Amino acid sequence: MDLATKRVDPVTKKFNPTISAQEWNPTDNFIYYRVEEGDRVNMYRYSPKTRKFEKLPLKEDVIRSFNISENGLWATYTGVSVSNSNRSYLLNLKTDESTLISDPYAEQLCSLVLGEVKDWNFKSSFGDQIEGRYYLPPNFNPNKKYPLIVYYYGGTSPTSRGFESTYPLHVYAAQDYVVYTLQPSGTTGYGQEFSARHVNAWGDQTAEEIIEGVQKFVAAHPFVDGRKIGNIGASYGGFMTQYLITKTDIFAASVSHAGISNITSYWGEGYWGYSYSAGASADSYPWNNPKLYVEQSPLFHADKIKTPLLLLHGTADTNVPIGESIQMYTALKLLNKPVEFIQVEGENHAIYDYDKRIAWNNAIYAWFAKWLKGDSRWWDSMFGEK
Secondary structure, three states: OEOOOOEOOOOOOOOOOEEEEEEEEOOOOEEEEEEEEOOEEEEEEEEOOOOEEEEOOOOOOEEEEEEEOOOOOEEEEEEEEOOEEEEEEEEEOOOOOEEEEEOOOHHHHHOOOOOOEEEOOEEOOOOOEEOEEEEOOOOOOOOOOEEEEEEOOOOOOOOOOOOOOOOOHHHHHHOOOEEEEEOOOOOOOOOHHHHHOOOOOOOOOHHHHHHHHHHHHHHHOOOEEEEEEEEEEEOHHHHHHHHHOOOOOOOOEEEEEOOOOOHHHHHHOOOOHHHHHHHHOOOOOOOOOHHHHHHOOHHHHHHHOOOOEEEEEEOOOOOOOOHHHHHHHHHHHHOOOOEEEEEEOOOOOOOOOHHHHHHHHHHHHHHHHHHHOOOOHHHHHHHOOO
16 A cells, blocks of 8 residues: 555455465565465565566475565575475575575485375366376385375365375375375365355365366376275365265265264354354355255265265364264264264364374274275274174
8 A cells, every 4th residue: 555645556456376474575675475376385576666476486385484584685484395394494585596404304204215296187077277186105016006095175275285284195195095186176276266166165066076086087097996096084175075975986985074064053053163154155044045055965965875984073173063973973874874983082173182193093094994905904903893
């Protein structure tokens, strides 16, 4: 805003990346923006003089912090990428040259063998380029058939290229899976129109894109066993897991953590239900749009589910209350469908207690081993034979 004239210039109105932080640097008179752009977090600077944005050529895929010096053309930043942990750099703002100043996890990572990560995109039947990437197992053999695990967003944030994750894709791959993640409609970081498709959709189009992407990925990669595909998601991604298996039988095993099964009950309970629904279900309520609340709720289509489903939920979840998993579990048990339900005592929307998190992760690994590899020993050792 021009303080003299009070004129406001909406400089980011047509800027597609999602802005998460901004800072004006009086030394060079640029505005610096940290943005979510696709599955990356990048830095841009904007010149009020030329009215142009410029992307900074930084060394990491996901920039976690960016700090500008007070009296010089220098900055420091930290970031991660798909196959390395947090690193710290010094950046010369005049030459754009980065100097690595700290790589604290280099020694630990040198002892690990990580599989290769590759980008893979497809054009959907809706006409969009849907971006994604896949993780190969260490010591990958292209002549072998591997089971596939598919992972997708929760909340609508993209599945990040960060190394560490609650859902560690490298760890899945290390257990001899190919892992595919994609950024379907509704994902932020791809422009307003693309992300706005999330509103009043609750799986519509997004699920079709995921199914289409999985089918095309399998067709394009002969080393994937199309009969052994698992899917996993959390929160809105947990909803998507449940919704997908009411629409298709391509998955041989599914995992939903803290997923929404009934949009109506989610709307009316928990600390986040109403506020999240104000965007996801904008101007739609159970009384003026019952079709949305019923037709898009997986619970109302539980009889269509054939895929073995593992439900996980923290008992103290204030975002998606545990009743969402209880309802789906009850329905599937009444229908004699293959389902298991693990309640993590005292944990909220994510599992942070160390020991409980280890057990929670092991349950997911064991579930996929049972249904995608035909090996139930890990699951049986944890929960007993049935």
